[in-house]
Amino acid sequence: PTTLPPTTPPASAGCSAVYKPVGQWSGGFQGEVEVTAGSGAIRGWTVTWRWAGGQQIISSWSATVTTSGSTVTARNANYNGTLAAGGKASFGFTGSGAASTPTLSCTATA
Template sequence: MTPTPTPTPTPTPTPTGNLGCSATYRVVSQWSGGFQGEVRVVAGSSAIRGWTVSWTLGANEAVNWPWSATVTTSGSTVTARDAGYNGALAAGAATTFGFLGTGSASTPTLSCTAS
C-alpha cells in the first residue's frame, strides 16, 4: 500500500493591522483664475509611517506651489507624498497639506495609501 502524502500547510499571513488612511479635500478660497486647496490626511486604526494621496485634475486645472507635501503631476493625475516631518501619524491622528491651483477648482475624489 502506498502512503498518502500529507499536504503541506499553507502559511497564514501575519496581520499587519489596519495600515490605512483617508483624505478629504476642501477649497479654502477662490479667485478669478485660481484657488487654494487643502487636503486633510487621517491615519486609520493603526499608526502609519507615511502616506500618499492621489487624485485626477479637472479640466483646465493645475496644482502649483504646494506646502507640507511633495507634489508631482503626470498628465491629469496628481500625487502628493508626505514631507517627511508629517508622514508618521498615530492611529486616528491627522495632518494637512495645501497648494495654490490655477483654473477652476473641481471636487476631486481622493485616494489615500499609507505605509
C-alpha cells in the first residue's frame, strides 16, 4: 500500500464577533459589532444573535441585517467581507427597546 505524506491542515478560516454598546436613550439604543477573522483569510462573514427582550433593529450600516422573530442575521457588505488573517470589519445598527448585550455567533466563508 502507498503511504501518503502528512499534510499540514489549512489555517482556520473562522471568525469572532464582539458587541460594543455605543449609546442608549429612552426607547432605543445604538450598537456596533466588530468582526475579526481567525488565523486564515476569509471571503465573507455572517453574525447571528437572538434578542431576549423584544428588541428590534431600526436601521443598520456596513452590513445587510435581517430579522426573523428574535433572531438577527447580519451579513457582510460587498466592501468589507474579505479579510486577511486577523483582519477586522465592523457594522452598526440602531434598535428599539431596552439595550442589552447579545451573545454573538460568527460564521466565516473561506
